[in-house]
Amino acid sequence: MMFTKSLMSSFFALMSLLALAMSIPVQKRDVFVPPVVYPHQGTVWYAGQQQAVVWDTSNAPANITNSEGIIYLVVDNLIDFDYELASNFNILDGKVQVVVPTVSTGTYAIVLFGDSGNFSQNFTIVAS
Template sequence: MQLTSLFATIALSFVSVVSSAAVVPRAANDVFVPQITSPTADTVWTMGKTETVTWDTSNAPVNISNGASVYLEGYGRIAEGFDLRSGSVDVKVPFLPDGVVDSTKLYKIILFGDSGNESPDFKIIFDPSSEKE
């Protein structure tokens, strides 16, 4: 009987601690969905070159809870580990798989932090001289 009472007391104490922890609010405004300002629909990137992805930081929260990364749609991650409050990151435009360049294909940049945001569609081209860099 005493063992049952002891177990019940411990269980209730645990529930009390967990319940109080569960109501602690997240920091206000820590979700940030910045508007990408570059690349734009008129942008043309060249494979192998370094380009800059930019975004609006005018209403960035003080606390941003997740790390940042940039993905090139159809390729994968091309940058990570930067501060979203910086407003920009340089990326090396990858040589796309199989070296196939489709001049009609359009790409998007996806900026991740607490939430993802997409750029407008833009073009990536191949310039043979860029392979030497």
């Protein structure tokens, strides 16, 4: 009998928490995922040069959850956190200058973080 009372108490406590959770209003959050337009497939960057990373801000929502941007190099389809190319810029700027890192000649991409991560198309970096 004690087990049944304990089980019933737990059930009612769980139902009370569920009712409380359902009564809390959900705030709308706008997540902005601007497409990266440069670099794109066919682009060639040279190590040590300065280049612009460009993204499309034309469909930006009025309220963005996180407007601070950061860009990393993508190596072998994985984000390489050792290659931070830019940070502390406003995602609504639409572009930022970066210095092309000294890496082996090969195929790379970049990822733009703000509200979420958005990858560029693959492009080439040529070692100096």
